[in-house]
Amino acid sequence: MSKDSYSDGTGDDLDRTRPEGLTGILDALSTAISTARAMPMSSSVLVNRAEMLDLVDQARDALPTQLGRADELLADADSARAAAQAEAEAVLVRARQRASELVDTEAVVVAARERAAEILRGAEVTAEGLRRDADDYCDRRLADFEIDLGKLLSQVQGGRARLADRLGGSGEG
Numbered sequence: 001m002s003k004d005s006y007s008d009g010t011g012d013d014l015d016r017t018r019p020e021g022l023t024g025i026l027d028a029l030s031t032a033i034s035t036a037r038a039m040p041m042s043s044s045v046l047v048n049r050a051e052m053l054d055l056v057d058q059a060r061d062a063l064p065t066q067l068g069r070a071d072e073l074l075a076d077a078d079s080a081r082a083a084a085q086a087e088a089e090a091v092l093v094r095a096r097q098r099a100s101e102l103v104d105t106e107a108v109v110v111a112a113r114e115r116a117a118e119i120l121r122g123a124e125v126t127a128e129g130l131r132r133d134a135d136d137y138c139d140r141r142l143a144d145f146e147i148d149l150g151k152l153l154s155q156v157q158g159g160r161a162r163l164a165d166r167l168g169g170s171g172e173g
Contacts, residue, residue: 084130
């Protein structure tokens, strides 16, 4: 992990570790803004432009990695779903083969049909459960990424609003 010198906006340089991952970068942005020196009689703060731009660049660099991970998770889920479907089909094939072998007598035929139907229902329930689990997993991961992106968007919008307020306020005073 490399070390970079960051400023807290007060002119005092702080030696902090470079944040890892999108969440770490967002935390670093939040910390830098919340610990920045306040402007007298204002809700505005002084932040180090280079530090903020560096953190935003890091967030931009991290997004493709995070999205790549999401794609990998979706591919893994699709693979798991395909494997479950193949397993379910194999179970169905075995059930049908077994049922045809038992056609020798009427009692055996009835029992075989009942067992085949039971196996079929079980395979369908198993396949549906695996599909649902894979979809739930993908949905949870995508929700996590959505939350991270929402936080980043909210912070950027807040920063832009504060900047707009400061720019609007500097023309009046």
